[in-house]
Amino acid sequence: MKGILFIFFLLLSIVGYANDGAYFMSGNQLIPIKETSIEVRKEILSLKRVNNDFLEVTVDYTFFNPEKKVKTILVGFEAFSPSGDADFFPKNGQHPYMSDFTVNLNKEILSYEISYVSTENHNKKFSLQEIEKNREELDFAEFYYVYHFNATFKPGENHLVHTYMFRLSGSVDYLYDFEYILTAANRWANNQIDDFTLNIDMGNYQDFYINQTFFKSVERWTINGSGEKISNFMKEYRMSEGDTASAFFIQNGTLQFKEKNFHPKGELFLFNPRFFLIKNTFSLENNLPFNKDVAVFFDEIENKEALKVLQNLPYARRGYIFTNQVLKDYYEKMPWYVPNKEYVPEPNKLEEAELKWLNDLEKIKVKNTN
Structure with a gap:
């Protein structure tokens, strides 16, 4: 096209991300x-x-x-x-x-x-x-x-x-x-x-x-x-x-x-x-993400109860209703948790990213094993 190209709209300002x-x-x-x-x-x-x-x-x-x-x-x-x-x-x-x-x-x-x-x-x-x-x-x-x-x-x-x-x-x-x-x-x-x-x-x-x-x-x-x-x-x-x-x-x-x-x-x-990049130790005071693609974002786990919460994250996403009091109390506080009476856990039907999450948890040190 020849001539001058006129643009009849306002541009948004661009925020540079530098090298990050x-x-x-x-x-x-x-x-x-x-x-x-x-x-x-x-x-x-x-x-x-x-x-x-x-x-x-x-x-x-x-x-x-x-x-x-x-x-x-x-x-x-x-x-x-x-x-x-x-x-x-x-x-x-x-x-x-x-x-x-x-x-x-x-x-x-x-x-x-x-x-x-x-x-x-x-x-x-x-x-x-x-x-x-x-x-x-x-x-x-x-x-x-x-x-x-x-x-x-x-x-x-x-x-x-x-x-x-x-x-x-x-x-x-x-x-x-x-x-x-x-x-x-x-x-x-x-x-x-x-x-x-x-x-x-x-x-x-x-x-x-x-x-x-x-x-x-x-x-x-x-x-x-x-x-x-x-x-x-x-x-x-x-x-x-x-x-x-x-x-x-x-x-x-x-x-x-x-x-x-x-x-x-x-x-x-x-x-x-990226909410979850600043924690070194996961405890029950920390929130967990709903996004299934998130990777392990901590270096160690506070105790066995915290480990159990982490291991049950894929099932909580699907609305599993927990009978274990620790799991029940923790996940009912998550803003994304929606109970589903019909859901029955099926580990073989988890997403690939969730299977990786569970596998990576096995490599993380549990701080207090008592």
């Missing part, structure tokens, strides 16, 4: 780069975690063209450059940690181009040669990626499906985190999404937290399966200046948020913090 992590990318809505009368009637945003470290994103839009003739507009998708330990240089011209970018409008696959736009001056684009020079002189990128394409909307409703895959960010603070710019949707003609749905599938036996930037309580969320949800669970301290976050503990199934006439005032920030 890699910020791979941040996803954005599809938005019109040029002024338009096109409206967003419906959006279904689906996030699915795959192979632990990747997120599959599918966005299903219904647009409405109120005019009596077709209208072609330039649409852009923004992705921040990687920083920290990640290489920000384009791979085959594309974002190095993003793949399978597709846009399907009314059952037609659209071609796209990629521009590298300055973070300081939105009117300036970089060439690959300039980026290579930047790479040699700096350990961070001064540009972001913009995937852009021409979209021709027929009169009335238009169906657009947008997909991509990218690697989840991680750091010393987070096992993973994901940011999605919701407010860009307000740039369309109707200044909102008439019917918005957000589906999240992070896998079974997972806990994650979402900043309450576009919702007030977990009552707006539905667990399609089994699990627990808690409003105002914690303060997220790094990416969003201490926003209150809700907690979601998913035994199985998916999480869903729905709202009509959705005019978001904040962005989606989903994260899983």
